[in-house]
Amino acid sequence: MNRVVHFEIHAGNQDKVQKFYEEVFGWSFQDMGAQMGNYRLITTGKDEDGAKWPGINGGMNPRRGESPRGGEPVNAFVCTVSVEDIDDILEKIEKAGGSVATEKMQVPGVGWLAYRKDPDGNLFGVLQPVATN
Secondary structure, eight states: OOOOOEEEEEESSHHHHHHHHHHHHOOEEEEOOGGGTTOEEEEOSOOOTTOSSOOOEEEEEEOSSOOOOSSOOOOSOOOEEEOSOHHHHHHHHHHTTOEESSOOEEETTTEEEEEEEOTTOOEEEEEEEOOOO
16 A cells, blocks of 8 residues: 655745644654755654554655745645644644634544644644544
8 A cells, every 4th residue: 555654844934834833733843954955854743553543754844935825726735633632723723823724624423624724824634533432
């Protein structure tokens, strides 16, 4: 099976966007320096054996061009982050400078889903999965 193994966020202001993802999701960043094009590695969490949705790590690039102005059609893959409490995360997103792309919606049999934008206009999803016991 061919699976997504890495994602990238493009940012005009890498420090601002990094702070957003640190505050909202607790992700950690490692700056690879000028010799690596100012690329920053992103660790989204610990690798856990047996996790229902183990997740992936990624990176952040300096944006080449202008940030999205809003209203454009989506032109890239959209990553969705699994969260324990969607209402708590939506509040953190707002406080950290993110904006609403769609309202929170229930997806039957899946959970609660919402789409937001980071301070640089990058679209992402947040999903509180249905509890399984």
